[in-house]
Amino acid sequence: MPSAPLHLDTPLFRTSADYSASNKPLWLKLDALQPSGSFKLRGVGRLCQHEIENGAQEIFCASGGNAGIAAAYAGRALGIPVTIVVPATTSAEVRQSIEATGAAVIVHGTVFDEANAFAIEQAKASNAAYVHPFDHPLLWKGHGTLIDEVVGKDADFDCVITSVGGGGLLAGIVAGLQRNGLSDVPVIASETEGAASLHASLAAGERIALPGISSIASSLGARQVAQHVFDLPKHHPIESVTVTDAQAVAACLKFADAYRILVEPACGAALAVADVHPDILARFKNPLIEVCGGIGVSLEKLKAWKERLL
Template sequence: MALHIATPLLPLQAFAARRHGAPVWLKMEALQPSGSFKLRGIGHACETYAARGARRIVASSGGNAGLAAAHAARSLGLPALVVVPETSSERTRALLAREGADVLVHGLSFQEANAHAQSLLGLDDAFIHPFDDPLLWEGHASMIDEVAASGVRPDAVVLAVGGGGLLSGVVAGLRRQGWNGVPVFAVETNGADSYARSLAAGERIELPAITSIATSLGARKVSEHAFALARSHPIAPVVVSDGEAVAACLRFMDEHRVVVEPACGAALALAWRADGPLAAFGNVLVIVCGGATATVAQLQAWGAQLSVPAAG
């Protein structure tokens, strides 16, 4: 039995009214047990590695990927070690510990934590990368299978891009359904826009630092697979501001009673643009990717810091 759940696909009239009546569908991945879509792919990877004989799960993310790995390991009855950088929040560490993981703090960046995690691997350990593993993409593709099973065929898909794992999985799912021509709008925040910059440059660009508050989009360099997908699938990069992303989170919280991270808010922000690129499409599918580390207080604090107008 899969470790993830089949999430609701909700038609949103609030979005549709701003897009001239064209329906917008929300795939509610924020409702996964670990708090984000990451459980689909990481759960699938952990199950696969366990079947191959792995006796411990090792991950290097202090965000949603680490939480998904910890949850999956606990569900499989395996111990988990999650290495997080010093910049990870106390809340994140507490959430990981609550899932039963051993938490090791190392380094000032994800890169340092990731390298240290890999140095600790034993023969019976399985390493879970946050986004760059074909098993993850295969697992993430299941959300598109669920959309198809519901009878909805999207004319466009909107999602957030960090390292490219979600993008890779969604494109795999679209192809599995024979929806090869369905365009994907890949949204990032300014300061975490390595994908948009890479496509503009024609080569993968590594950001010197992540300056956006949307740290879940904080891959300084996207995966080679995600970059290459733009050569074989219609993918349009879009960059929004931190303020737009946070405003979308606050509005989503007010209207739909679900708390998501600014990384997810980036995709929602594009969906709310009445005269943006989505206006040309009918059925628009938005992946509400979630974010387990988000809190109401933090979103409100960011809103005040960025002078985001009150929702209403």
């Protein structure tokens, strides 16, 4: 029998209509309040449980931060050792947070792709299970529980706004919509300029890898989205948009002032849509924003980003 979920059923808030330039009340799904600090625990926790149920004695995962701390949390809860491989761009504070949660941390490579390849090699060499941070059907199934929860609260929503990195959250939201009979509800997929691998791929008509990541939203720093994610617009209404780093940070600051919750610029990419792209929301009455969270943020970092960008 599957273990009980490790993630929480997070709160659902409703903003006033004047919160954003869209002039519409917004539903906010607050996954920043997950025990791991982000939505990642939904899918990563489920995948870790699956691997342990199938005999895994150790887990390796590559991550820029949020999937790593989710895997670390899962390993601690389930009593199994976890090793997280992070690229050199992952901050010392995030590495320390992962270690404090109970996992070992290895720094390898300068980008996620290099860290991920090394994690796969190490998992094989150690006869351990490898948990991908965004490209696995069980991850998507787990992430989709956020839609199950919103539907379970009888919240009336007619579009979903989400940030996109590697695309696991987007895939999960689509899976959740489809299993709840909401295949006609569009998803607005937001990325920061400099980390917009989905936007670039859709514009090119093929799945491409960015030459590098220049955005401060490091949690969105997958140079290439999963193939499944690139194919999603063929099967579900998805609109791809971008925002600047400055716009993402401004959204984080406004959200912190309003709700006293800190989130990463990666999450700010979704929160910014209602201010930056109100024209896109014009045809909707009740947008839902997935407030995905993120551990790579602090008062000090928000202050520095504000001084640098705004």
